[in-house]
Amino acid sequence: MNGPQPLPADSRATPLTGVRIALVGPLPPPAGGIANQTEQLARLLREAGAEVELVQVNAAPRPAWLGAVRGLRAALRLAPYLCRLWRAAGRAQLVHVMANSGWSWHLHAAPAIWIARWRGKGVLVNYRGGEAMTFLKRRAAVVRYSMARAHALIVPSAFLAEVFSLHGMSAQIVPNIVDLARFYPAGPAAAPATILVARHLEPLYDQATALRAFAIVRRSLPEARLTICGDGPELQRLQQLAHTLALGAALRFTGKLDNAAMAALYRQSSLALNPSLADNMPISILEAWASGVPVVSTAVGGVPYLVRDGVNGLLVPPQDAQSMAEAMLAILLAPQLARTLAEAGKLEARRYAWQQVAPLLLAQYRRVLRRPPAGGYTALVSRLLFPLHEMLKQHRSVALRRQMEHSQWWPPERLEALRVQRLRALLLHTSEHVPYFRQLYASHDFDVTRVQDLRDLRSLPIIHKADINHHRDEFVADNAGPLQRFNTGGSSGEPLIFYQGKDRVSHDVAAKWRATRWWGVDIGDREALMWGSPIELKAQDRWRMRRDRLLRSLLLPAFDLSAARLDDYLRRLQRQRPAMLFGYPSAMCLLVKHAQARRIALDGLGVKVVFVTAERLYDEQRALLEQAFAAPVANGYGGRDAGFLAHECPEGGMHITAEDVILEIVDAQGAPVAPGDSGAIVVTHLASRDFPFIRYATGDVGALDTCPCPCGRGLPLLKRVEGRVTDFVVARDGTVMHGLALIYVLRDLPQIRAFKIIQENLDITRVLLVSVSGLPALIRIDIIRQFRARLGASVEILIEEVAEIPAEASGKHRYVISKVVAN
Template identity: 55%
Template sequence: MNLYTSFVSTLLFPLHERLKRHDTVALRRLMEEAQWWPADRLVAFQLRRLRDLLRDAAANVPYYHDLFAQLGFDPASIQSTADLQRLPLLTKTIIRANTNALRHAHAQGMTRFNTGGSSGEPLVFFIGKKRISHDVAAKWRATRWWDVDVGDPEIVVWGSPIELSKQDHLKHWRDKLLRTQLLPAFEMSEPKLDQFIATIRSVKPRMLFGYPSALTHIAMHAQKRGVLMSDLGIKVAFVTSELLYDEQRATISQVFGCRVANGYGGRDAGFIAHECPAGGMHLTADDIVVEIVNGAGQVQPPGVAGEIVVTHLSTNEFPFIRYRTGDIGVLGTTPCNCGRGLPLLEDIQGRSTDFVIAADGTVMHGLSLIYILRDLAGVKSFKVIQESRALTRVLLVTDDNFASGALDQIVSEFKQRLGPDVAVVVDRVDNIPAEKSGKFRYVISHA
């Protein structure tokens, strides 16, 4: 760690967090200790915090006060985190219908957030300083796993309106002092990509952070331009917010000459898991209880895929208790070689809308269609939209190497997977815009 990074991480950033009335520094230190605890101590810590959250919700959050009374549920009676199964799942629909009733009676200074989700229907919720402090501390801990720290030069490729709308004069200078620079992921035109490459070469960041699709796009453009990017001293590329595909990891790593660290979470569910240098996707178990449930809402054992359900233990002001994320994953069955006691999320298979359904009802991961398209000569980018079980649309951006006969090949191979009577429409377009958030999704199913 150089002198300036040490100054930022030990003095400037802690001062910044204190002025915002965040407990980030103390929490990060506790988390760095807790990551090495044995499983039984971590489970006991989780349970104690869970009881505190449920007691507080029963006393001060109208929605949970009424719900617990209807169920005859006493937070003091829980003996393990498995007792959460006595409570119903929290859905986005429930939150939309009970937004005010989910607010803590004594909460102050909460920040309003909203996320559009895959359907575009906004989810409005609130986050308090406690939750923000815990999420920042968890992210900071995971950052330090990779021998980088707050204050090391960083390039952030992001598209969230929340970050992009806050680029005022004060934040400009804060980012300069913290040595982080934001590149907007909304527009990926060739002139913009040229600027991005020039900026990255000029900054020589120690770390990159962004959507895997955006970093891959920049990397591929650098390859196309013949610009070397592996000589900059980049230590790690942190990716999040989208499913990370193996070929994206390989491209980012090769072009930028660095390791790729996957992260998983969201503004609603919190900082759920992060990859360590040994390759384990560690759950933030000192802050979050994760369950895997099947379609009937029944909890599944480790090794079995299902929907990821989260209880964030620091969401007192606006509790997320048994919150359905809509993501599909698998809990790990063995510990990580790094020695950390934090349990593992063995597999993240994407959102439920990243899966497609064949005409006969068979559920398949979107990769089954992606593999057909990604290796075709002349295909620059694509997007698959399953409008219904009877109709799938493919958006395709191609160059001169694309053979006309490939269109028939796409239709034929899609029908082999989805069903012979399924209509497959291929639209060749000039470009495929990202989502409003700046993310890019290769497969969207409305079926």
């Protein structure tokens, strides 16, 4: 079956149960980094519930004697490999390709990408190998051509991520895995100075320099011993060098060892040496750390990204036998240093256990499995009809969305540089073309040419809705193009009238489009939107109605939700069978409760995701919607004024649209709060040149998150959005609390169907409620008691029973409104 494949319904609990994966890569023998990782990954994925089919790229040719001819061996392997790959890709949902540099890329990885795409399957490329920098310098264009067909690229280290970034490819870091059950410390080594080198005997790993360094070590430690394990073409040359250096019985070549013997050898060693000339993220270093063995390594490739010199290992220049020997002696002659490095290494090794790496890998699997449809009517709309629509409206949303889907994977530092660049351009433009800001900069002696950091914005005052309403004409740029009038509904206490140009609209459309695609749906999939106001309905002319039918979009106005209208909406949803729902969480929860009262099941509609926005999403609302529609709920945050600010990804991170907005969290005095603390949200929209929003107070309260999201996107995160300022109530003694403190009193009472709390002032709070059959006196008394316990004993609580709770003009249903301004 072609196209994206759904994850199991219980993907949150058992994320890989029943997922079919074709794992393409080498297998031992010979044992090596990629081969061992492929074998280990297959076992771990199966233990996690996945159905894994291994497609081995290095199977021995038949007859076996032909394998001795290197070029012929590769040719004889290729045809059987491609046949196995074709069959496995047909059975799989996802093809995971373990890729390497050189001919391995051309003969194994690239064909796997193309065959998987021809068969309509998701492709994840897991690129490894320390020679990537050299390989990509020569073959970047060829690699890019095939990599463009992959749905995700992962690498094990920041070093490789930077290498690919230099060639225009974004890679996510999913580290190598070390088996802590197999590799573990076992007390002191049997011999006082036992050195282990665990790399294949190939020129790249430069065991020759290791032998010369060992010879120097023996001058100070004659009892020292060196063990070199592995096999390869360098064996004879190394044996000859060992004879020349008179190493004798102090040196042992073990040849090939199985995993169990290898783990035992680490535990018998007092130092692990990595002498390689090029490297990425050596498994041997992880295994040494896990075994409690201190490490000396050359500072090549990705090793300095892994080993911190003097902290969890010692780094030396490549091919420098003297420095290598001095580093080894520093450890062998200083037991305290050896213990310190070993302890730091053991702590570091825990980061590479399967329990730590699995969430990062599964996030990339979900990214591939939830990719938007590649064919059918949806693809026709998203690739042709909607781009044509945007072109006719002179919007750049198509190109912007493509750029954003690339930049979302940039590291935070690169995104920060982009934002500073765009901020400087916006400030310079407004200083020349926007009267309000030209005067503002002059009055605050603000020099836009000196802005070098996002923090420089703090020199400017925060702008509120009243500032825009009182100086609206002065906010319009004198070189603005066509402008469209907008207004907010005033849910924060004051409505706002403002304007937007085509560039601002294009950016907001692109940002929303990108976030929608995170969830495996796209423009053109059937959708139902539950929001809108009577004002918006008047704009539903014939052209727009035809456009919506073409895009398979169904609008269900949320401003009037009577029982008869909700019945009609349920019938229309059953006919539409939307793949995605958009709307206010409160309105959709009313619809769900109405369906439950009518005993109408919604979990068979085929909804893939429920997008909620414009209101605070409460935990109980998320749970209700997810259970009712049997689909995840994705929270979005933004507004017509501030723009599309943030959206939740499938891994739970609330990603800020960093390419377009700068989001600050400030306290009551306008100073930045500590990361993770709550405060007022202030936004600068970098695409608002025609009618600028610079340090604009949204009226919302939230907090930033400092923890990265497992999805790997470099976009910064919102930790939470707690609601509008007016969603907070103020007690008689001045204590500020979220409206949840009062909501919890009413929410679970079975006698109450709906409610709304309005804090008129510090002395009076009204409660509008719809009861089932009249509110009992004891319940009324208890509500008043609990409200007064929170707001103050002298506060008057007025309970008014009504037939229904009217929605806001926009269709939103707000539980709490406070007219008290918190200090």
